[in-house]
Amino acid sequence: MAHASHSKSLPANLGAPAFVDGWKSRALMVGAIFLVIAVILAFLGQSQDPEHLGWDHFLRAWVLGLMLTFGFSVGGLALLMVQYCSGGKYGLLLRRPLEAMSRTLPLVFGYWVVTAVFMKKLYLWANFTSVSDTEAGVKAGLISEIQAHCLNFKRPMLNPVTYLWVSVLCFAIWGFYAWRLNTLALKRDAEGPETTPFWIKKFENVSGLGIVIYAFTITAASIYWVMSMDPTWFSTVYGLLYLVEHGFQVLALGIIVTLALSKAEPVKTILRQTEQHDLGKLAFAFVMLNIYLNFGQFLIIWSGNLPNEISWYLDRIRGHWGVIITLDFIFHWLVPFTMLLSRDIKRNKKRLTGVCEFMIFAVWVNLFWLIEPNFPDAARNLHFSWGILEYIAVPVAMTAFWIAYFCTRLKTRPLVQVNDPHLAEILEPEHAHA
Amino acid sequence: MPPREGTYGLLAEFDTPGDLVRAARQAHHDGWRRLDCYTPYPVEEAAEAIGFHRNKxxxxxxxxxxxxxxxxxxxxxxxxxxxxxxxxxxxxxxxxxxxxxxxxxxxxxxxxxxxxxxxxxxxGLPALYHPLFNAPNFRDGATTDKFFLCLEARDPKFDLAASRAYLESFAPVSVVEVEY
Structure with missing residues (x-):
């Protein structure tokens, strides 16, 4: 090729730069500080009249942290599989960070075990495991007739044993795919370029089925872990909402990590503005898809206006919750949408990083709006208590620990996949290909 | 309006977008302003090389x-x-x-x-006529696999002999004169 002489060459050392260790120690520090704050807040909340919900709020916020880090970990695995099937040069920038995200699954499993141990504090169905339980609950005024009916009707699915089995099965499936894709990727890099066509097909075949299975497992996990906090409500799009949210938050984090890594070799060499722009466009697509599904769910339930569906929204609109959902709409759609429309912002590292950080903040706001109104003290009644502050302290601590773990995973292998036909293309000057 | 006559410009043909962008960048740097690039697909660097500015x-x-x-x-x-x-x-x-x-x-x-x-x-599209289509290599290549840089006669620096020599210094495939 005539312009081959102008292409760059990879540096000898493809490992993660030294400053990743700095990220890790900073994350650990933040995690420790916020964990201490969270425990203090729990005691403050426990002593606060009339609710005494300090530790309850701690656990609810723990679920938020679980969903956030679970999104990064399993969402990273999902985007990795999608990327193997779709191809595209941007993937070369993201694959190693995504692999590192998928290998944080043990930590997420540990986070989940905590919610499983304390499930009675979080899920009504864990407290009322038989018809006689619900009858007694109605008589004692602990649950309503409707809740009792739903708990009895949904018991084949919503009971502790099924919950544990389904969750563990989901983790086993994600773990299997994370292990498979990660080991195959190293094997692929160890072999020569003549094997590339074989590996491309191989990864497509593993990932293609994996994406389908992921769609089922994410539906199951989101229903069990979050939706079932309110046993009366159901929505068939619920799993997809989390699926899209995974794309949203993983792309945001992936862009942040890639741009931060590009301050040093080897990512500095492979990051071109074209691919950065592509990543911004892809994030924009997920911003649109997210509002599309969320608004679609709302529009259908609003149109139907049926008592067994609409109350879920009324719990989350009335009693000042309307403020939160309005802010959620602004943070989750309006701001990223208007920002990512701009070509200049997508091509500017600093600004794109800023937008992506804001997107992750929006995911947190959205999860707060989804989780807290499930509980009778908060439904249709947004009010301040020490416990509410747990929603800041606990997820920040959990995410910080997750980031520290992610950094150690990132350090374990080279940041560039070398047995890939896109590598030669990404090293060429930008104007070589449209 | 009487029909315009004479030379529209000099058209240099390149095989790769990289060569075109380097030539265009140099020409813009040397003070050329009435110039344009023609490529079969969008090459953003070519637009930037000749001083692309924001539009409405x-x-x-x-x-x-x-x-x-x-x-x-x-x-x-x-x-x-x-x-x-x-x-x-x-x-x-x-x-x-x-x-x-x-x-x-x-x-x-x-x-x-x-x-x-x-x-x-x-x-200004759709345009019913453009002088560049008088060049056979442009007709055949501009929408398939060739990359063109045109220095237009309207530029004050334009001089038929000197500009041809200037373009040839970029080692293009060919340089042709285009009539109105």
Whole structure:
């Protein structure tokens, strides 16, 4: 090729730069500080009249942290599989960070075990495991007739044993795919370029089925872990909402990590503005898809206006919750949408990083709006208590620990996949290909 | 207007976008302003090399989009509240959630149409005649696999012999003179 002489060459050392260790120690520090704050807040909340919900709020916020880090970990695995099937040069920038995200699954499993141990504090169905339980609950005024009916009707699915089995099965499936894709990727890099066509097909075949299975497992996990906090409500799009949210938050984090890594070799060499722009466009697509599904769910339930569906929204609109959902709409759609429309912002590292950080903040706001109104003290009644502050302290601590773990995973292998036909293309000057 | 005559410009042909961008960058650096690049697909670096500047298309698109949104939302509000107020399951006549989807679709439609028509209005398309099509290599290659740089005779630096020598210093495939 005539312009081959102008292409760059990879540096000898493809490992993660030294400053990743700095990220890790900073994350650990933040995690420790916020964990201490969270425990203090729990005691403050426990002593606060009339609710005494300090530790309850701690656990609810723990679920938020679980969903956030679970999104990064399993969402990273999902985007990795999608990327193997779709191809595209941007993937070369993201694959190693995504692999590192998928290998944080043990930590997420540990986070989940905590919610499983304390499930009675979080899920009504864990407290009322038989018809006689619900009858007694109605008589004692602990649950309503409707809740009792739903708990009895949904018991084949919503009971502790099924919950544990389904969750563990989901983790086993994600773990299997994370292990498979990660080991195959190293094997692929160890072999020569003549094997590339074989590996491309191989990864497509593993990932293609994996994406389908992921769609089922994410539906199951989101229903069990979050939706079932309110046993009366159901929505068939619920799993997809989390699926899209995974794309949203993983792309945001992936862009942040890639741009931060590009301050040093080897990512500095492979990051071109074209691919950065592509990543911004892809994030924009997920911003649109997210509002599309969320608004679609709302529009259908609003149109139907049926008592067994609409109350879920009324719990989350009335009693000042309307403020939160309005802010959620602004943070989750309006701001990223208007920002990512701009070509200049997508091509500017600093600004794109800023937008992506804001997107992750929006995911947190959205999860707060989804989780807290499930509980009778908060439904249709947004009010301040020490416990509410747990929603800041606990997820920040959990995410910080997750980031520290992610950094150690990132350090374990080279940041560039070398047995890939896109590598030669990404090293060429930008104007070589449209 | 009498037909224009004489030389339109000098057209250099390149095999790769990289060669074109380097030549265009140098020419712009050397003070050429009446020049243009022609490529079979968008090469953004070529546009940047010859001093691409911002235009009004994004603004047109934004205004078009906002107009579309306002038009459809007002239309729906007018129909539901004033013209034909109907009782749908006891909902208020001003039920904005139902208005969002068409309003959004019109935002996209108007933004898209505004962008397309604004682009045509600002860049002078459709043009029925362009002198460059007099060059056979341009006719054959500009939309398939060749990359062209044209130095136009309107540029004050233009001199037929000197400019040809200048272009040839970039080692193009060919340099041809294009008549009006």
């Amino acid at each position: 298309v994004p603004l047109c698109t934004l205004i078009g989009g906002l107009m579309g949104c306002a038009a459809m939302f007002s239309l729906e509000t007018w129909i539901s509240v004033l013209a034909y107020p109907l009782n749908f399951a006891g909902r208020p006549t001003y039920s904005w959630p139902a208005f969002v989807v068409p309003a959004y679709e019109w935002t996209i439609l108007w933004a898209g149409l505004s962008a397309a028509f604004c682009m045509l209005a600002l860049n």
